[in-house]
Amino acid sequence: MTPHGTLETPVFMNVATQAAIKGGLSASDLKAVGCQIALCNTYHLHLRPGEETVRKLGGLHGFMGWDKPMLTDSGGFQVFSLARLRKISEEGVSFASHLDGRRIFLSPESAAEIQLKLGADIFMALDECVENPAPYEYVKQSAERTARWLERTANFLDHQRATEDGRPYGESVGWGINQGGTYDDLRVDHMKRIAELDMPGYAVGGLAVGEETSVMYHILDVVGEHMPPDKPRYLMGVGTPENIIEAVARGIDFFDCVMPARNARHGRLYTWEGRMNLLNERYKEDDRPVDATCSCPLCKNHTRAYLRHLFKAGEILALRLAVLHNLTFYNTLMQKIRDNIENGTFAAFRKRYAGVLDGRAAP
Amino acid sequence: MTPHGTLETPVFMNVATQAAIKGGLSASDLKAVGCQIALCNTYHLHLRPGEETVRKLGGLHGFMGWDKPMLTDSGGFQVFSLARLRKISEEGVSFASHLDGRRIFLSPESAAEIQLKLGADIFMALDECVENPAPYEYVKQSAERTARWLERTANFLDHQRATEDGRPYGESVGWGINQGGTYDDLRVDHMKRIAELDMPGYAVGGLAVGEETSVMYHILDVVGEHMPPDKPRYLMGVGTPENIIEAVARGIDFFDCVMPARNARHGRLYTWEGRMNLLNERYKEDDRPVDATCSCPLCKNHTRAYLRHLFKAGEILALRLAVLHNLTFYNTLMQKIRDNIENGTFAAFRKRYAGVLDGRAAP
Numbered sequence: 001m002t003p004h005g006t007l008e009t010p011v012f013m014n015v016a017t018q019a020a021i022k023g024g025l026s027a028s029d030l031k032a033v034g035c036q037i038a039l040c041n042t043y044h045l046h047l048r049p050g051e052e053t054v055r056k057l058g059g060l061h062g063f064m065g066w067d068k069p070m071l072t073d074s075g076g077f078q079v080f081s082l083a084r085l086r087k088i089s090e091e092g093v094s095f096a097s098h099l100d101g102r103r104i105f106l107s108p109e110s111a112a113e114i115q116l117k118l119g120a121d122i123f124m125a126l127d128e129c130v131e132n133p134a135p136y137e138y139v140k141q142s143a144e145r146t147a148r149w150l151e152r153t154a155n156f157l158d159h160q161r162a163t164e165d166g167r168p169y170g171e172s173v174g175w176g177i178n179q180g181g182t183y184d185d186l187r188v189d190h191m192k193r194i195a196e197l198d199m200p201g202y203a204v205g206g207l208a209v210g211e212e213t214s215v216m217y218h219i220l221d222v223v224g225e226h227m228p229p230d231k232p233r234y235l236m237g238v239g240t241p242e243n244i245i246e247a248v249a250r251g252i253d254f255f256d257c258v259m260p261a262r263n264a265r266h267g268r269l270y271t272w273e274g275r276m277n278l279l280n281e282r283y284k285e286d287d288r289p290v291d292a293t294c295s296c297p298l299c300k301n302h303t304r305a306y307l308r309h310l311f312k313a314g315e316i317l318a319l320r321l322a323v324l325h326n327l328t329f330y331n332t333l334m335q336k337i338r339d340n341i342e343n344g345t346f347a348a349f350r351k352r353y354a355g356v357l358d359g360r361a362a363p
Numbered sequence: 364m365t366p367h368g369t370l371e372t373p374v375f376m377n378v379a380t381q382a383a384i385k386g387g388l389s390a391s392d393l394k395a396v397g398c399q400i401a402l403c404n405t406y407h408l409h410l411r412p413g414e415e416t417v418r419k420l421g422g423l424h425g426f427m428g429w430d431k432p433m434l435t436d437s438g439g440f441q442v443f444s445l446a447r448l449r450k451i452s453e454e455g456v457s458f459a460s461h462l463d464g465r466r467i468f469l470s471p472e473s474a475a476e477i478q479l480k481l482g483a484d485i486f487m488a489l490d491e492c493v494e495n496p497a498p499y500e501y502v503k504q505s506a507e508r509t510a511r512w513l514e515r516t517a518n519f520l521d522h523q524r525a526t527e528d529g530r531p532y533g534e535s536v537g538w539g540i541n542q543g544g545t546y547d548d549l550r551v552d553h554m555k556r557i558a559e560l561d562m563p564g565y566a567v568g569g570l571a572v573g574e575e576t577s578v579m580y581h582i583l584d585v586v587g588e589h590m591p592p593d594k595p596r597y598l599m600g601v602g603t604p605e606n607i608i609e610a611v612a613r614g615i616d617f618f619d620c621v622m623p624a625r626n627a628r629h630g631r632l633y634t635w636e637g638r639m640n641l642l643n644e645r646y647k648e649d650d651r652p653v654d655a656t657c658s659c660p661l662c663k664n665h666t667r668a669y670l671r672h673l674f675k676a677g678e679i680l681a682l683r684l685a686v687l688h689n690l691t692f693y694n695t696l697m698q699k700i701r702d703n704i705e706n707g708t709f710a711a712f713r714k715r716y717a718g719v720l721d722g723r724a725a726p
Binding site: 018019020021022023024025026027028044048049053056057058063064065284285287297301302303305306309310312313315316317319320321 | 381382383384385386387388389390391407411412416419420421426427428647648650660664665666668669672673675676678679680682683684
């Protein structure tokens, strides 16, 4: 339940980094592909056009024309992956914009405030995302700092709500992020500590950043036991179709990933028989749809041969049609997961598609 | 009347160079912007994916999913503007592909055959498009050759229809193209000569290629008197909204131009008060639609500020929304022209918008 409606979980959040889906999709296209909740990036929008501009234009909902739920990330991940000349301290993180080198400082408080101004229904607390593997001592200190940052985030929000008239930022809620690298004890200690803050939702961050998939699943098993049982759980930045099914089996409710749109833009399309590379010569005169069972505009109206031609000819319609398809696939995947959970057939579903969805489709 | 339906003229043909509209528009988007007839490019499609592939996939209609009328150009214009190492002879034109340097030969017969295989409803005879200004003697010889090429095109088509079973290329018709540069006598002589061939339609080519607009209008006046009065007239590659209104006043029925889509991709949008440059800083927080009277997806759903943000952020959604708008504008312009002609108010309409549509909109 968010200010912009209710969500059916497990759910995949469709990533609109700069208040638009890469590949030329608008908010109305998002509805057409079955998206329930969009995710926008604080780092990018803070740099351009800036949260004050977005706020004047009706927040992200008004700005991009999206009237359903919206989550923003904290910007932390991008600060640690995109920005330059990064300097982290107890107070926050200072960095140079990757666009123009401008010096920017982000604290737990300012990260929260930016997201509130952007108008997120759900915002994420600032954390440090450490690449795996990293030294135990560094991860320990970083996770402790991330926990203190979450405390400050919670205090900031309480303070805002207590002091300002009429809750100027509406019903937005902030979620905390579990860190601790690949170390079971750090993960568990951190999770226990942030659970005490009684945030309305919790994410697991710092996964799918260098470690083996089996390690990611292990961490989910270990941390899952200590996550509040009645609150939504979000696995950040994950992942492949099979990653998602496996994480759902481990209790995860929310996902986001740039992979379906990025793969689409490179001609890699998901089907229920595995991934297809549409740039392949074999599709040159293939008059079948990419996936005969799919209801997206690409599969309804066009052939594999036409899509391949568009890629080869450098037409951006290729990107658009491919992204429409892959996002439809991901949102359909989530619908199937929900249906199978409801029907008590999730175990069979999981088994049916293991080793299939992340592999290559037969020609 | 074409094999794929009837057209209301005057009409603007929306340009789908490589069987797709630049800016990420599909055939279904073309319908949404009010397009009656699409135009594809023989030169580009011959190079990639090749007419045999297109033919196997149902011709251009099946290939791109477009079920309304379709015109293809002859490839001549691109041979003379894009290709390299061009060598023209009585037989035809030899050139190197701009993609891979492959040597290609195009004759009046092969240009027609390629277009028939592509499945055009209306195809254009091969001509030489000479840039203006050019020496009188060269233009004279070139125009005479273009006339002889049209004769060969007509003979080829007759031969095809007489010898092959069941008219394998359906009801496609070929139109002739008037040339003669900026020389009144050459234009008139050429027009008289090709009129004798009794083609079902005639185009005026070789305009808007370097000469002043007033010269173009003058040539239309001069040639118009000698065009068959009962056959459609097509002004190739023209033009601005005011060019189109002026050419309609001179009896032209068909237009095509890459300008609306190209301008859109550079942030220049047409409105009934003139052109706007959406990259301009002044639109940063402008919460109005580009044109409140427009029914395109951009104007219905988004603000000027959002479109500007998309351009600044490098999102291809910017290109798509802007192209959707400009093509809607052009197709609406043609609708208004038709309505005003029907209502007997075209003269007032022409006067009302003279000096407005091609100028800059007030801030």
